[in-house]
Amino acid sequence: MNINRQLLSKPWLSDDADITDSYNQTQCLRVVQTQSTKTALVFFLMVVTVVFFLISITFLSRSQYPDFTALAGPPWLPFSNPITLWVNSAFLLLASIVIRFAATSKASNESVANTRMVLALCLTGLFSCLFLIGQLLVWQQLTASGFAVNGNPANSYFYLFTGIHGLHLAGGFIALIRVVISFVKHADNERLSANLGLCVWYWHYLFIVWMLLFALLTATPATYKTIALLCGF
């Protein structure tokens, strides 16, 4: 029953209660657990979204201060032609694709399926690591060319955004390892499939967040002005 109807129901009238709302305990435990991890991931993604949203809003506000110098625009600025960032994005995209393959691949033979899955997960790990290493390289390049974290606020925000995004990816990586270890211990295919499905969501989410950050951090001053105006700054 949808949430609005639920809130309007009169619970002291037993015939008004929709018992199917609370079907859970008639279901198998497995289903409860699967739905629970999904719910938890949804809420967790809401939390992470709030984090990035807040940093973005403060970033946009700061972009209109006189001392803010965007990192893109004229050709001598580092992100006017951000090749390294594109490469990193490609790695993250590949990681997303490969983990989806790992989660959904079907094969007639179980050992073939497992082999494919393991291979795909290894590639996921590899591409994700390449992404993170690539980000660290960007940091290094930036600092070396004089855009240190404590320079312009645009710099500070760049390191902050990418640092927090990278930490979340690293955390997801640890979760993925746990999923794999649990599968090795319990050989529970259904559970593995469910958990992998959630990891896929997470990787896709981080990829989308990254592309949004990419667009935001490499925008020109004119773009910032427009967005800021739209937000009321």
Next chain:
Amino acid sequence: MKEIQPIADDHQPSGFFAKYVWSLDHKVIAIQYSVTAIFVGLIALVLSALMRLQLGFPDHFSFIDPSSYLQYVTMHGIIMVIYLLTALLLGGFGNYLIPLMIGARDMVFPYLNMLSFWTYLVSVIVLIASFFVTGGPTGAGWTLYPPQAILQGTPGADNGILLMLLSLAIFIIAFTMGGLNYVTTILQARTRGMTLMRMPLTLWGIFIATILGLLAFPALLVSAIMMLFDKLLGTSFFMPAILSLGENLDYTGGSPILFQHLFWFFGHPEVYIVALPAFGMVSDVIATHARKNIFGYRMMVWAIVAIGGLSFVVWAHHMYVSGMNPYFGFFFATTTLIIAVPTALKVYNWLLTLWRGNIHFTVPMFFAIGFIFTFTHGGLTGLFLGNVVVDLPLSDTFFVVAHFHMVMGVSPIMVLFAAIYHWFPLVTGRMLHTGLGKLHFWVTFLGTYAIYLPMHYLGFLGVPRRYFALGDTAFIPDSTQTLNAGITVAALIVGVGQLIFIFNLIWSLRRGKVAVANPWQATSLEWQTPQCPPVHGNWGDNVPVVYRWAYDYSVPGHKTDFTPQNKTDAESLLPDKGGL
């Protein structure tokens, strides 16, 4: 039908460590949270006594100097708000009650639950460690405003503030872990028949508060990370071009007001994270001890949801005099006064629950009544501060201190005591001593009112907060010194009076009267477990099925004046009404 247990609970834990230290059982974790929170809260209570000694008797205590005074102020505040109230209400009561009240065997993620406690403990240790580093803990006020928090001239600007920010970040991680557990368990693990609207208000309060926490704590995390960057990496998120003690620093362009926006975007929902579980729990205590259904249950639920939602759009009422764009004042004053409406409705509903009830004057009921009285007072003084122009003369004075202690200190503490006296038999199988409980109540209720009522008038006069000493001012009469001394005496009495409670807790654990099952004859599920206290797995072989809402007290045509949620109509109705 298949029996439901959380996956990790395949077998009973054995051995001391598995049972009591690394336990995955929500009840043990709840007690771990509660004991830690109360312990650290007692430290904060001692700090407040030190503060009051200075305010009541200035020039008497040479070990309290302006530097340590500000450190006491800061640590007292942050411990009470975050490490005591939030942790105890959500980590303690939330953990204990959620699975029991919804008919589940445990939280859906027991391992994560355990991790959340140990992470919380680490955050407490990091916080306490700031007492032992060079410079001591931060003395920037619990609000930690930059630039002063990280600059010389404020205590702990070198090390204390770093540990504080680190501790907060760790706490937020712990809270997120716990919070995911609470919302997911409530949404996914309710037993058959337990619709959302059949949940007791305790759960609604905890549920909405958890959602608030999940969405609001990120703002504190972001502001803490940015402040750490400013201090450690020299960035200028919050730091404009400034001098520090006469020397020009390297910062430029940042905005201190930005921190305030982020902080209060968290800070205002935070007070509802504390208040909503309290509202929920006191509703259940009142209903049970007055043998009457909560009046206007649906309105109570809507009010909790409305307050939760509105709490995100009122934050800048903490910033009326911050120098922010003054036109914001119109918006935030309006939203703030709007939020008063659902809050007032809740107060009316508590009163209307008592009306035509059959009120048993048990210790929990006493504290609940004390809550109504003090919360009404505190809520009403909030209307002064919420109305932007009235806030002008009152902001940053003792009026604010008195207001927030009434609504955050006294009222939730009244509920916490009510809740502890109420649920102690469930947790321990024994009753807390009634005589000591009543004595504890009177000392606390009358004592806290004696502390905070007069304090409002210091605020009307214009006496500033966070002042180490007033000195000689032309417009503040000498009689305020007497008033301050009186408040200090009352505070010390109340503080010492809590020893009655601590003694009662410890004594009753061993020697308290053994409780019958469901001693208060309550309807909610947590009292319907086969064993009292409930054992691991809570429900024995079969989880309960729910047939009614949580407030079937004194229902006409029923056998007894209470009908538990898991009783069918056949079991509860009188024979001539269709029962067996």
Next chain:
Amino acid sequence: MVIAVVILLLVISSLLFHFLSPWWFTPIASNWTAIDQTINITFWVTGTVFVAVNLFLAYVVYRYRHNKNRKADYEPENHKLEGWLTVLTSIGIIAMLTPGLFVWADFVDVPADANEVEVVGQQWHWSFRLPGDDGQLGRTAIALINLNNPFGIDPDDPHGQDDVLINSNELHLPIERPVKVLLRSKDVLHNFTVPQFRVKMDLVPGTQSYLWFTPTLLGRYEILCLELCGIAHYTMRGHVVVESESDYQTWLNQQPTFKQSLARISRDIAAGQQSYTACIACHGVNGEGNRAIGAPVLAGQESDYLNRQLNYFRSNIRGGSDDDIYGRQMLPFAAMLADDAAVANISRYLHSLPLVTVTKSTEHRGNVSVGREIYKNCAVCHGEFAQGHYAQKAPKLAGQYTGYLKRQLENYQQGIRGKHPQDMYGSQMILMSKLLQDEQAIDDVLAYIATLQPVQ
């Protein structure tokens, strides 16, 4: 039963407390009576609710106390009642909010004819700036702040030249003229509050905030800082003097402009040395003082501080008290300095003298490590090495006779020094000196200071 009576008594005693207490708003001295009226409306609405709710609570708790022969009612909800309560509450809320928003609109909208005054806050004192004849304040920047330009005014900005500078804690205002107060901070957040004027606003570094009011009553009103700004937050006091137009003009004419302050920078050290010959008998040819007769070391002391103290001696602001035995001796000598220039010259001369080392006194036994802890509170103004700082208006303490320092601390504690209304920073030291609760504490902190080597 008991609880019902107690609640009733609490309501009654709260009302009594309110109406009998002497603790209420200090009499208003500005145009913002509308704020007081809004507070009264709020008070009556909330007070009525407080009484009504709690009387009902007391009644209910009495009337429906447990009776085993009675059963509680069963009424899940009552739409009509809840509806009415919602409406009534909303009316109450609107009744308070509406006037409040109108008055706020008045506060936000500054009258066009208001004079501008800039209040500059820093840890831990106030200073003020007026726009001068051109009606415009000059541009300022943090980077421009130094000993000779404490306001940080841009010397190249023509609007800044005629800015009137008040480098002290006391501002004067003419009565009955609306004033827009512009607030600027040099370092951290502060807050400008004068309770009698009812309005307050934070000072935020990096930006400018404002408030406005019209003083309506003659008098001398205290400024308090109301945003925690560090250890000495509670000592950051000032005064606003509201006076007649003519008195105000007299005061105004005595204040220097930025241009004049720049012109005063050059000092005639030789002339200062000349004036100093009269002081050698007590203070020594090298400014090394004389422990036996209680004359402090002057060599290398902050010139701004010496300047101020000499002017205070000249005007009996310091040394005027009968109990200030040594201070009184300074009065005729200070009077020998003919004018401000002479004072400035001698101060600059003394500042230029090389530092002297004094032998440690064996009289006072203090605990150095306790003293170090105490001194942390003093260090924020006087410096980590007690070297003093012009920005904090704090004198150098290192290398000074501890006997002299002890006497000054005791004089502050007893109000022998610092109590005069024109002693701009005296109240601050009175407050700070009181954190030394007994003689041992004084000896301890002085024992620590005695270990510090004087630095320039």
